[in-house]
Amino acid sequence: MRRTGSRSNLQGMGTLVFMLVGPIVWTVHLTLIYGSQSLLCALNLGEDRSAGNAAIIAIILVATAVCIAAVGFSAARPGFVHALIARADLPADQAGFIVTIMRVLAWLSILAMLYAGLGAVILPACGQLR
């Protein structure tokens, strides 16, 4: 065992972020769809199905597609994405563990984004359900 330098700590931070790519993108997705829906409903653009509701559905569908694509790409090309974030290769003896955690979290996040985005296409955006 050898000691390591300061660069490895920044790479370590990058690796932690890499493992959390799925949930981080899910956070962005939540903010985008919940924020835009609240905003458009507040501006009364959501009351008319032909205008605001369509805008909300479009935003949610685009956000969902882009976010799922980003997470799916990360799960499919983990080495590339890790190098992009951590500016280093995956640690050789840790790669299996790190990639497995990252991938399962990614698939769970994709499921959560699909599940959340589904509401937009089957429910009125701003109507009160009671």
Add this chain to the structure above:
Amino acid sequence: MTQQYPAELPNKGPRPKEELEELERIWATPKGFKLLTVVNNTVVGTIYIGAAFLFFVLAGILALLMRTQLAVADNNFLSQDLYNQIFTVHGTTMMFLFAVPIVEALGVMLLPQMLAARDLPFPRLSAFAMWAYIIGGLVFFSTIFYDMAPKGGWFMYPPLTLTEYSPGNNADFWLLGIGFIEISAIAGAIEIIVGVLRTRPPGMTLAKMPVFAWAMLIFAAMIVFAFPAVILATMLLELERSFGWPFFTAALGGDALLWQHLFWFFGHPEVYIIFLPAAGLVSMMVPTMAQTPLIGYRLIVVALIATGFFSFGLWVHHMFTTGIPGLSLAFFSAASMAVAIPSGIQVFSWIATIAAGKRPFRINVPSLFILGFLFIFVLGGLTGVMVAVVPFDFQAHDTYFIVAHLHYVLVGGMVFPLFATFYYWAPMVSRKMLSERLGRWAFWLMFIGFNTAFFPMHITGLAGMPRRVWTYSGYLGWDLLNSISTAGAFIMATGVLVFIIDLIRNFRLGGGGPENPWNAGTLEFLPTDVYSTRSVPHVTSREPLWDQPDLAQQVREGLHYLPNAPTGRRETIITSVIEAKPQYLMQMAGSSWTHVAAAVFTAGCFLLLTIKAVAIALISGVLAIVSFIVWGWQLDRPDQGEVDIGSGIRLPTYMAGPSSHSWWAMVIVMLVAASLFISYIFSYLYLWIVSPEVWAPAGSPALPPLTYPVNSAILMVFGSVLVYWAGKRLPAAGRLDLPLPLLTPAMLILAAAFLAGSVGVEVLGHLRMGLDPSANSYSAMVYMGSFLTGQAAFATIILCAFACGRLVSKRLDQKRSVTFDNAALLYWYTAGQGLCGLVLIHGFPRVIG
């Protein structure tokens, strides 16, 4: 016969006798009155756990009083007003003074042993958090004895808690007292994150980390992001109550629902903040009792992380009945059901581990409590899915069904694993094990009592009994069910009493107890003393005690890393984040009065403000700052050169920059501040969304001319550049910065002045335009932005002044630069936050016209 030592171990034996004596001297626990200054994790952890357990018992007694009142219809045992105070203090104490602190306390006590570290990296911070919590908690709880306790429920919803409906200081005790305790929780979280990431033993990669360490890492990260939301909420409500800044008053553009958003953005993750560490503890105990490695370790890690994240997307399910759009209802309903998936993964993993055991699953007190936990928690989870279904929630909301659900989740998910923990880990700190016979009595009384008390509440709730009612009419048909619940509560309390008797009879703090009595595989059952383990083992698997049968003996004989104290002081090995490779030897702080004084005076400042004793509160605040400065001055010790820890590894004894543990701590502080500010941005935009027509209301003063924000921004940018230049001009070690030795300190002072000036210019601009913060919610939000940036600027200015002092006294140079690094990081963060604030306050209203 001569002992044979394997050649591949990091150090050769036998070790000199003096090494052990020196370790015992350096890590000795202070005696007598000086025990108050202790920082050793086992002692601090035990006191911390004891205090949290005391609050559990006190809040439990309040629950018994409530159950006595509700035992029969039309009862007058308690007055309505006292009942309101009691349920508020019961809930608040259980959530803020018991559940979160006891988990942090367990982290402080168990993590260094599990990681075979000498201690967590900031031992005084742990002790500070503990003292601050004990003082603040006792003062808060004592309000119940003199009719000063809050009455608004543990979630303190406005408008009920506004001055108009809650006059007096009762609500202020909650707002300032709990706000202060939350700061102590954040201090503990910083300690835990840096501890888990940086003080693992060599070889303990992320993949070999104990599940409890994973759970505590996620728990602490959740505190960092969740607690600032409720801290902001308490600040806003206290400002409205004390100074009339109308954030929650609808007539002035505010909205009471803002409180609910902020509170539940904290409050829902709080449930998982409590549950995840308990799940981590169960994941440690189940393999031991089954004598087999945990099935699905990776999936458990995934489940912990996923639960941690997804719990932040559920807060609106506490607000289904407040009148929000249908799409939001559907979205948060779906998310609430989805979070059951990662929880389910853990439950199936535990069941699989029990089934896969090499021997039959041992049934003893810890495993009984674990089985009880599984039964109760699964039932609580099922009712959780029920209330995630919106139409059902409309029916069950604010009824006793919810009381039953939340107790099944929290008591099942946290209290039962906690009692399992007490029995399982007691031998680590006690000379005697707790009694198996009394433990079984305690378990069965608690299990039967709990289900007798809370299961009927599902039916009482569905029969229409609302939460928090003081009494009820005998005609409603709730008598029998309530009487059964009350009997169950007393049976459960008897179980807790039996446990206390067991503690009194058998718990004796100190070493010399049975070694590894459960045949566990993890490091906390290595032989330890005041210095933790004699040497720090090289870890090669997740269950090192199972895979390396001689490890305990080797560690005890000092054959692994750091069998001595090469700097002659307290120290521990800092390793890299992912691969746990040794990086440097950290010189640690020892016992001191400084953190005790800081806790006392900080508590004094907050609590005196509650009773509006402003002058004494300010004096207390100044003394707290002085204590912090003296505390900080004693840290950042100079480099002692490289030292050998074994295997030929020579480690430096000083580190600055991203490798330093203090750099990581400062980054986490910045994340806390950023979470607070993001919560503010959310609040600002939320109030605009709710009432865009009064943003700003007709007749409000115009925004200040752009020269004000531009000048404010210029000051912050110039200040940031000055700090950067000051960093470039730090003197070489032991030398003066010639020819102008005071230029660097002057640059830091000037940068600090620029920061203060930028906040001043921003406030002045609005004041000159005649904006009154108490006029409406828009103006209150405008000043709130400056208030938050001013707060961060105040801390930055103190750090800059501190760095100047260190420079002038030759304690800060190019190599010994941790103090400067921290000041610079916080400065740049504050400037960034200030610039975002300017864009929001001056840009947003202009954009929306």
